[in-house]
Amino acid sequence: MMDLMNYDVFSKREWRDFYQDASVPLTQASLRQIKAFNDRISLQDVQDIYIPLVHYLRLLIKHFDEWQDSKAGFLRQKPRHVPYIIGIAGSVAVGKSTTARLLKVLLNHFFSDQRIEMITTDGFLYSTAELKKRGLITRKGFPESYDMKALITFLNDVKSGKQLMEVPVYSHKIYDIVPNEVQEIERPDVLIIEGINTLQLPSSEQIYVSDFTDFSIYVDARPKLIEEWYLERFKALLKLAENDPDNYYHSYTKMPLKDAVEEAKSIWFNVDLPNLEDYILPTRSRANMIIHKGEQHIIDQVMLRKS
Numbered sequence: 618m619m620d621l622m623n624y625d626v627f628s629k630r631e632w633r634d635f636y637q638d639a640s641v642p643l644t645q646a647s648l649r650q651i652k653a654f655n656d657r658i659s660l661q662d663v664q665d666i667y668i669p670l671v672h673y674l675r676l677l678i679k680h681f682d683e684w685q686d687s688k689a690g691f692l693r694q695k696p697r698h699v700p701y702i703i704g705i706a707g708s709v710a711v712g713k714s715t716t717a718r719l720l721k722v723l724l725n726h727f728f729s730d731q732r733i734e735m736i737t738t739d740g741f742l743y744s745t746a747e748l749k750k751r752g753l754i755t756r757k758g759f760p761e762s763y764d765m766k767a768l769i770t771f772l773n774d775v776k777s778g779k780q781l782m783e784v785p786v787y788s789h790k791i792y793d794i795v796p797n798e799v800q801e802i803e804r805p806d807v808l809i810i811e812g813i814n815t816l817q818l819p820s821s822e823q824i825y826v827s828d829f830t831d832f833s834i835y836v837d838a839r840p841k842l843i844e845e846w847y848l849e850r851f852k853a854l855l856k857l858a859e860n861d862p863d864n865y866y867h868s869y870t871k872m873p874l875k876d877a878v879e880e881a882k883s884i885w886f887n888v889d890l891p892n893l894e895d896y897i898l899p900t901r902s903r904a905n906m907i908i909h910k911g912e913q914h915i916i917d918q919v920m921l922r923k924s
């Protein structure tokens with residue numbers, strides 16, 4: 618299926634059996650929270666894949682905190698709490714933000730004393746006006762369409778212990794950066810950052826996002842399946858846009874559905890698929906963990922980088 622050099626490959630059953638502690642079931646409230654943001658998420662996958670993953674992360678974070686203390690001791694510095702950053706990469710529409718939101722709910726559930734924050738790198742896309750000015754309007758999502766300097770500065774602020782940070786907000790609904798709106802991030806213990814470029818090496822910067830991430834996950838699936846998910850999401854976005862003239866997708870609702878879907882297919886084939894093949898997929902082998910999904914987003918394999 619892929620070049621798996623340097624990865625341990627686990628079937629779903631093997632991964633599930635690494636951690637099954639029935640004494641810590643999810644509460645009804647947490648289950649409701651999961652279903653609230655996506656009622657199609659498989660609760661079996663939550664149990665079999667995500668709960669062991671959260672406990673694997675617990676070990677990693679414990680090790681990370683101990684190392685920060687040891688390092689501060691060696692350097693005779695005052696120990697300080699350094700946030701742990703988890704990066705989530707993968708194609709457009711593969712389910713990165715769903716994975717990130719699910720992880721956030723689960724980390725909140727299992728690490729109730731910790732402050733868990735989540736952002737998307739979409740917030741660091743140049744606005745449509747800026748993309749036009751730079752001649753990048755057909756390159757949205759490609760490495761050069763992001764303000765990497767701002768993203769790196771933000772991550773550096775998080776790691777340096779800055780109290781309050783502001784992240785620009787991107788909206789699929791207006792297909793642009795939302796003017797005059799920011800997401801406030803207040804000293805997280807754990808920050809989840811999801812985006813197609815979290816494992817990329819930007820040509821414009823000397824420092825990479827991955828220099829700041831302590832654990833990275835690549836969400837993987839066959840491109841043909843991702844195309845299906847992209848088109849399904851497009852149709853869901855059309856439904857939301859039907860009675861909303863301010864919605865970017867509203868004009869698509871004025872044409873026959875078949876024609877609108879053809880347009881979405883053309884965007885997939887001309888923009889998002891080439892981006893996947895040329896810039897996103899080549900970063901997969903850098904991830905600490907690869908989560909592979911099949912039909913209906915069901916996870917069938919987990920891979921962990923050996924070193």
Ligand SMILES: Nc1ncnc2c1ncn2[C@@H]1O[C@H](COP(=O)(O)OP(=O)(O)OP(=O)(O)O)[C@@H](O)[C@H]1O
Binds near residue numbers: 713
């Ligand atoms: N685990 C899942 N179970 C069911 N549906 C899912 C799951 N993950 C994602 N989806 C669906 O797949 C589509 C794409 O998911 P999502 O928006 O999370 O992708 P993304 O990778 O964050 O995309 P983008 O990069 O464009 O923001 C959505 O319609 C979402 O509802």
Ligand SMILES: CC(C)(CO)[C@@H](O)C(=O)NCCC(=O)O
Binds near residue numbers: 709759813884
């Ligand atoms: C915002 C991104 C880049 C990533 O989430 C993507 O959803 C996108 O808008 N890509 C550009 C082409 C398209 O409309 O699918």
